[in-house]
Amino acid sequence: MLALVKYGTGPRETELRDVPVPEIGADDLLIEVKAAGICGSDIAYDNGDHPHHLNCPVVLGHEFSGVVSQVGENVKDWKVGDRVVSDNTGYVCGKCHACTTGQYLMCPERLGMGYGMDGGFTDYVKIRGDLLERNPNALFHIPDNVSFEEAAILDPICNAYKAVVQESSILPGEDILVFGIGPLGLFSIQVASLMGCGNIIVAAREGSGQTRIELAKKYGATHVIFTDKQDLVAEVDKITGGDKVPVVIDAAGANAVMRQAISVVRKGGEIIKIGFDKKPYDCSLDDLLDLGITVKGHFGYDYVSWKNILHLLEMGKVDLKSMISHHILLKDWQKGFDLVRKKEAIKIIITKDEEKCSVL
Ligand SMILES: [Zn+2]
Numbered sequence: 001m002l003a004l005v006k007y008g009t010g011p012r013e014t015e016l017r018d019v020p021v022p023e024i025g026a027d028d029l030l031i032e033v034k035a036a037g038i039c040g041s042d043i044a045y046d047n048g049d050h051p052h053h054l055n056c057p058v059v060l061g062h063e064f065s066g067v068v069s070q071v072g073e074n075v076k077d078w079k080v081g082d083r084v085v086s087d088n089t090g091y092v093c094g095k096c097h098a099c100t101t102g103q104y105l106m107c108p109e110r111l112g113m114g115y116g117m118d119g120g121f122t123d124y125v126k127i128r129g130d131l132l133e134r135n136p137n138a139l140f141h142i143p144d145n146v147s148f149e150e151a152a153i154l155d156p157i158c159n160a161y162k163a164v165v166q167e168s169s170i171l172p173g174e175d176i177l178v179f180g181i182g183p184l185g186l187f188s189i190q191v192a193s194l195m196g197c198g199n200i201i202v203a204a205r206e207g208s209g210q211t212r213i214e215l216a217k218k219y220g221a222t223h224v225i226f227t228d229k230q231d232l233v234a235e236v237d238k239i240t241g242g243d244k245v246p247v248v249i250d251a252a253g254a255n256a257v258m259r260q261a262i263s264v265v266r267k268g269g270e271i272i273k274i275g276f277d278k279k280p281y282d283c284s285l286d287d288l289l290d291l292g293i294t295v296k297g298h299f300g301y302d303y304v305s306w307k308n309i310l311h312l313l314e315m316g317k318v319d320l321k322s323m324i325s326h327h328i329l330l331k332d333w334q335k336g337f338d339l340v341r342k343k344e345a346i347k348i349i350i351t352k353d354e355e356k357c358s359v360l
């Protein structure tokens, strides 16, 4: 089967290869991939500059959904034909502090499918029985009214849900500021709306693209501030009457954003940092102490994020469809990656359905 393989950790060491369909044992499942989402992390893996450890050669693709196509003879909980989505956990130890307390994503030995072990930019993915024995909730049934494509991009909205709902202490009626209008920023805006936030202020660069700016407004942004054109602090003071905001979500990442975040968060407030910047931080952090600001490093999601987002999706209370800007075939992966690089795409779905594809 055709698979997008990252064969080395350096830049552009990524290529399509013919790989064997995984063989499954008595406790394992085989998933036929129906849809997979391209994530900003995939671009960073291709660029060779993502901090995640890559077990090369590895099939990329950590956002995917599909159908159970084969089950081992000991498997009782899943059957052929089940529509499923994986939270991309491929392996956890089951014994460490994190696993024992149910925080499987924090397991030091965790391997994520799509970087630590083979993922979904291909036709079939194996789900190991020892994983499901330790954490049966690493795989979820997709509700009947939810498409494979929507299910394939649950990973980023679950990330946003955890950042806004579970990691910040925002309350309904409070103002929030989101830096960045990539997928994680846009999903954070949606979640902030669901949470009943007051002003949802978005800080972005004017060149972020009209589509993203329109989506930000559609999802509930009350104000969009262009940081390359406007005075961020003055604008936030104007909107909040000088109160500043209790919670900042940094879905952009650059170190400069951390400095800006500190300038608009109120005393005792919180900055939840989602975005990466591998350069060393170049400023004094004394303001954190003077102002009593908490910076929380965000990572991933957990069972609660997945369960609640799936429920909201089933009830039609979150919108994933309008986040999908393009469909492509796997063979056109490079065009897809380039569209993400140029910020022309929001979420791209890799599909087998040729008729849907807008990039050929
Ligand atoms: Zn991702």
Ligand SMILES: [Zn+2]
Residues within 6 Å of the ligand: 092, 093, 094, 095, 096, 097, 098, 099, 100, 107, 108, 109, 110
């Ligand atoms: Zn563990």
